[in-house]
Amino acid sequence: MLSLKTFGGLAVQRPGGAPGGAATQRRRLALLAVLAAAGERGVSRERLVALFWPDSEPERGRAALAQALYALRKDLGVEELVVGTADLRLAPGALASDVATFEAACAAGDHEGAVAAYAGPFLEGVELPELDGFERWRDEERQRLARECARALERLIERDQAAGDRMHAIHWARRLCALEPLSGRAALRLMRALADAGDRSGALAHARVHETLVRAELEVPPDGAVLAYAAELRTALEQAPASPAVAAAPASPLEPVAVAPVPLALPAPSPPATDADRPWWQALDTPYRGVPAARRPVARRLPRLAWAAIGVACGAVLAVAGAMLLLRRPPAAAPAAPRVVAVGRIADLRGDGQGAALPIEEMLAAGLARIPGLQVVSSARMHELARPEQGDSAGAALRAAREAGATELVGGSLVRKPDGTLRLDLTRTDLASGRVASAASVEGTDPFALVERGTTALGGGDAVRPGALASATTGSLVAFRLYEEGLRSWYAGDRAAARRLFDAAIAEDSTFAMARYYAAEAALPDFDEWVRHMRVALALSDRVGDRDRLTIRLAWAGAMEDPAQLALAESLATRWPGEPEPHLQYAGALLRAGRFVAADAEYRRAYEVEPVPYRRSATGRCYGCEAMYGRGDALRIADSLEAAERVLRRWTREDAGNPQAWHRLGDVLMYQGRTAEALAADSTGNVRDSSAADGGIRWLILLYAGRFAEPDRRLAEEVRSGDPAARHHGLWWSAISFRNQGRLREGLAAAQAFRRLAPARKPKDALDVAAQAEGAARLDLGEYRTAAAIFDSVSRLDLGNVPASRRARHRAWSLTLAATALALAGDTTSLAWRADTIEALGRLSAFGRDQRLHHHVRGLLFQARGRHEEAVEAFRRSLFAPTSFPRTSLALARSLSALGRDREAVAALQPLFHAPLESGGLYSTYAEAHEAIAATFDRLGSTDSARVHYLEVARRWSQADPVLQPRRAAAVAWLDRHGGLAGSASSE
Numbered sequence: 009m010l011s012l013k014t015f016g017g018l019a020v021q022r023p024g025g026a027p028g029g030a031a032t033q034r035r036r037l038a039l040l041a042v043l044a045a046a047g048e049r050g051v052s053r054e055r056l057v058a059l060f061w062p063d064s065e066p067e068r069g070r071a072a073l074a075q076a077l078y079a080l081r082k083d084l085g086v087e088e089l090v091v092g093t094a095d096l097r098l099a100p101g102a103l104a105s106d107v108a109t110f111e112a113a114c115a116a117g118d119h120e121g122a123v124a125a126y127a128g129p130f131l132e133g134v135e136l137p138e139l140d141g142f143e144r145w146r147d148e149e150r151q152r153l154a155r156e157c158a159r160a161l162e163r164l165i166e167r168d169q170a171a172g173d174r175m176h177a178i179h180w181a182r183r184l185c186a187l188e189p190l191s192g193r194a195a196l197r198l199m200r201a202l203a204d205a206g207d208r209s210g211a212l213a214h215a216r217v218h219e220t221l222v223r224a225e226l227e228v229p230p231d232g233a234v235l236a237y238a239a240e241l242r243t244a245l246e247q248a249p250a251s252p253a254v255a256a257a258p259a260s261p262l263e264p265v266a267v268a269p270v271p272l273a274l275p276a277p278s279p280p281a282t283d284a285d286r287p288w289w290q291a292l293d294t295p296y297r298g299v300p301a302a303r304r305p306v307a308r309r310l311p312r313l314a315w316a317a318i319g320v321a322c323g324a325v326l327a328v329a330g331a332m333l334l335l336r337r338p339p340a341a342a343p344a345a346p347r348v349v350a351v352g353r354i355a356d357l358r359g360d361g362q363g364a365a366l367p368i369e370e371m372l373a374a375g376l377a378r379i380p381g382l383q384v385v386s387s388a389r390m391h392e393l394a395r396p397e398q399g400d401s402a403g404a405a406l407r408a409a410r411e412a413g414a415t416e417l418v419g420g421s422l423v424r425k426p427d428g429t430l431r432l433d434l435t436r437t438d439l440a441s442g443r444v445a446s447a448a449s450v451e452g453t454d455p456f457a458l459v460e461r462g463t464t465a466l467g468g469g470d471a472v473r474p475g476a477l478a479s480a481t482t483g484s485l486v487a488f489r490l491y492e493e494g495l496r497s498w499y500a501g502d503r504a505a506a507r508r509l510f511d512a513a514i515a516e517d518s519t520f521a522m523a524r525y526y527a528a529e530a531a532l533p534d535f536d537e538w539v540r541h542m543r544v545a546l547a548l549s550d551r552v553g554d555r556d557r558l559t560i561r562l563a564w565a566g567a568m569e570d571p572a573q574l575a576l577a578e579s580l581a582t583r584w585p586g587e588p589e590p591h592l593q594y595a596g597a598l599l600r601a602g603r604f605v606a607a608d609a610e611y612r613r614a615y616e617v618e619p620v621p622y623r624r625s626a627t628g629r630c631y632g633c634e635a636m637y638g639r640g641d642a643l644r645i646a647d648s649l650e651a652a653e654r655v656l657r658r659w660t661r662e663d664a665g666n667p668q669a670w671h672r673l674g675d676v677l678m679y680q681g682r683t684a685e686a687l688a689a690d691s692t693g694n695v696r697d698s699s700a701a702d703g704g705i706r707w708l709i710l711l712y713a714g715r716f717a718e719p720d721r722r723l724a725e726e727v728r729s730g731d732p733a734a735r736h737h738g739l740w741w742s743a744i745s746f747r748n749q750g751r752l753r754e755g756l757a758a759a760q761a762f763r764r765l766a767p768a769r770k771p772k773d774a775l776d777v778a779a780q781a782e783g784a785a786r787l788d789l790g791e792y793r794t795a796a797a798i799f800d801s802v803s804r805l806d807l808g809n810v811p812a813s814r815r816a817r818h819r820a821w822s823l824t825l826a827a828t829a830l831a832l833a834g835d836t837t838s839l840a841w842r843a844d845t846i847e848a849l850g851r852l853s854a855f856g857r858d859q860r861l862h863h864h865v866r867g868l869l870f871q872a873r874g875r876h877e878e879a880v881e882a883f884r885r886s887l888f889a890p891t892s893f894p895r896t897s898l899a900l901a902r903s904l905s906a907l908g909r910d911r912e913a914v915a916a917l918q919p920l921f922h923a924p925l926e927s928g929g930l931y932s933t934y935a936e937a938h939e940a941i942a943a944t945f946d947r948l949g950s951t952d953s954a955r956v957h958y959l960e961v962a963r964r965w966s967q968a969d970p971v972l973q974p975r976r977a978a979a980v981a982w983l984d985r986h987g988g989l990a991g992s993a994s995s996e
Contacts, residue, residue, distance in 0.1 A: 055948045059141045091103075123180075161181075215234055356417065367492040385584075387495065391499040430452060434462050510523050510530055577597040592635065595608075620632035683710070687706060752969045764917070820850050827839055827842045898920070901917045942979070
């Protein structure tokens with residue numbers, strides 16, 4: 009009979025050989041896996057189309073599904089493989105599967121059968137990165153099935169411990185630790201099982217293994233319960249009298265005990281899957297899991313060599329743990345490092361006063377950059393790393409080259425011969441050994457030809473086409489000199505002087521692409537001037553070297569919010585890994601695309617290139633600081649606040665004098681509701697920042713905690729001040745604060761005042777957030793049609809010279825908000841066309857959120873029609889991040905509750921308390937989130953949890969407008985039925 013293997017891989021198996029054709033194609037095999045995992049309940053056709061053909065029109069998607077099923081039936085030789093009309097399922101007896109066996113065993117309480125069926129992670133190694141929906145489904149199923157297996161193992165441990173079968177209990181505990189190597193709970197299970205069998209030394213050995221793994225993988229200490237139990241065991245061992253047998257035995261870390269040996273059958277763990285393309289909800293929260301061992305026979309009798317067996321067993325555990333650690337490390341034999349060349353000091357020894365100094369270093373770096381396969385540290389990076397106090401010396405160039413990650417340094421001198429000919433003497437020094445790798449002398453009268461000959465000599469025979477240098481840069485020595493001086497001024501922090509010099513270089517040669525690029529950067533924040541220069545630089549970018557071409561195109565794509573920025577940034581970071589800025593640019597592009605785990609990894613690489621402690625270049629940049637800030641941001645957006653906290657605490661340890669590190673830590677602690685710790689971190693940052701006379705973010709921390717009095721006093725003072733910037737800030741946050749207190753009319757008034765003030769404060773190309781703030785206030789008041797009209801008007805705003813992709817982003821977001829307001833009003837007539845429009849607009853944006861927004865609107869339509877299964881799928885597909893748009897989470901929770909899935913609803917609602925109130929969280933309030941989750945906990949019978957949240961509703965809405973008082977009264981009435989309002993007093 010045919011069978012489908014889904015644990016530890018994916019394949020169709022049959023006696024006598026494997027099927028071919030469609031049964032070997034990954035997408036069609038994955039389709040079988042989805043059907044197998046669904047079991048008797050089946051999967052709707054719409055769901056399958058959404059998973060495997062998400063970009064197809066509905067009719068085309070259904071046709072593709074039918075074709076795939078036909079091909080599977082044909083190649084597997086099963087006429088009736090799939091049955092059903094609206095919902096499809098595998099025909100009974102047509103195809104057996106290990107996942108069905110596992111699910112049936114779990115349902116029947118056959119824990120041994122379930123563990124035997126679980127041969128490895130679900131769909132291990134099956135990657136379809138082009139199908140986001142399938143990847144998300146696979147990750148969620150993998151996590152669910154692994155949890156089921158862990159529960160089965162725990163039941164087996166408990167069963168055998170209760171029966172006094174200690175050896176089998178140890179066997180299952182080892183299986184559990186192989187499945188969850190970083191779990192403190194699993195470690196304790198095995199330690200207690202070993203100790204119960206008399207092997208306290210083995211239990212301590214596993215504690216050491218577990219601690220090593222956790223510290224290596226998570227950079228945190230292990231669970232305190234593990235440490236406490238290990239200390240208890242260590243004390244017991246120290247106090248136990250030594251037996252004669254032990255005294256006579258050679259020194260050993262293990263204690264001889266008369267127990268049966270445990271034959272270990274743990275295979276080496278499989279290499280971990282990369283986190284780069286996993287979605288945040290799986291990759292951030294699921295620890296690396298090795299392949300669990302198959303069940304083997306366990307000896308029941310006590311052998312004579314029990315002591316030696318235990319030593320072998322514990323040694324095997326340590327070996328497995330060591331193998332797991334090694335699998336996390338790169339292989340020892342790394343490929344040869346590429347040549348990375350930096351151009352250092354070229355001494356001008358002409359000494360005859362005939363003309364100004366030649367920019368030989370800049371010209372030589374530009375020429376070398378055109379040699380294929382050769383990495384060249386840009387002259388801009390060398391200027392950036394220069395230290396003014398060391399002057400323009402060879403030593404300073406050597407230090408800068410080492411910091412830039414160069415493997416070779418080019419130096420030399422320029423002299424004039426008696427006949428007027430120029431001679432350029434060059435050396436190429438290996439920085440690791442200090443030896444001169446090669447030397448060359450070239451002569452000529454034309455400086456451009458001279459540098460081209462020198463470039464050819466240094467390039468190992470790769471000839472540079474005559475005239476190539478001037479074509480890629482400029483044929484004007486004057487323009488080159490002005491450009492070089494402009495770079496020096498730019499990286500010395502003198503922006504005004506740099507702009508004058510770059511403009512002067514362009515006046516000499518208007519086709520000098522990199523002078524155009526830096527002139528554009530120096531012109532900011534004048535966006536029109538930036539565009540004027542960058543358009544020319546972009547048109548000329550085909551002529552320049554690879555590094556400069558990618559730099560120009562990435563700058564344009566980033567400003568235009570072009571989706572191409574991701575590929576450009578990846579190329580730049582891959583080809584120039586020794587510089588921090590490309591990694592930061594790539595990390596930012598990944599973050600905007602919603603690939604949070606990959607963004608965190610790229611920020612980490614930037615930090616490795618240029619770590620802190622706190623140091624800024626003359627331009628004011630601290631790349632290490634930007635990298636740590638970015639890591640905290642990526643992890644926070646992905647709602648992995650504990651991971652973000654670990655990163656930021658590391659930053660405060662390594663860069664304790666940096667106020668930004670402490671303020672950022674306070675920010676993340678604030679989102680976790682740890683108000684006292686957040687205030688302490690913010691206070692520490694203020695001590696380290698003499699400019700923080702305004703008290704840092706204390707007012708914001710208190711606002712998030714619902715302690716409104718102090719923030720409101722501060723914001724009122726800002727509103728009354730004569731400073732337009734302070735009034736602007738005060739009105740914006742006053743609107744947010746009032747709305748979160750339920751003082752809706754005051755919030756609306758503040759939002760309207762903010763909107764009136766905004767035109768004087770905002771550039772014409774900015775999004776009209778002011779109008780959106782007023783729309784959010786109307787939503788709170790239940791004025792849904794008015795809010796929809798405001799959002800629709802915002803979508804039609806004339807944004808001036810804003811790029812097309814940003815226009816699309818603005819319009820997609822505004823239309824989504826309008827659709828949300830209309831759905832709340834019960835009007836769904838326009839949702840379908842709005843969803844189609846938003847989908848088309850989203851494709852033009854580089855932001856992952858915009859590409860998913862249409863699913864939110866489709867979910868609202870499904871929900872209104874009572875099709876909650878489809879609504880749940882749509883809302884989940886729309887989630888860019890757990891906290892990006894709380895209205896999606898609220899709607900998702902409603903549909904889950906309608907399906908009786910309140911536990912999942914709780915999980916959907918919990919991230920709402922981490923949503924920034926000034927961005928996606930602007931469109932709902934914390935009080936609403938507390939109200940929704942309290943009601944859900946109440947339905948689940950979790951009275952204590954419901955009480956905590958109803959207390960917050962009562963407290964935050966204590967001064968609410970009459971429109972909200974009935975809802976507060978309902979919360980208070982519930983509290984009266986369950987012990988009263990004790991504990992609800994504000995902690996101002």
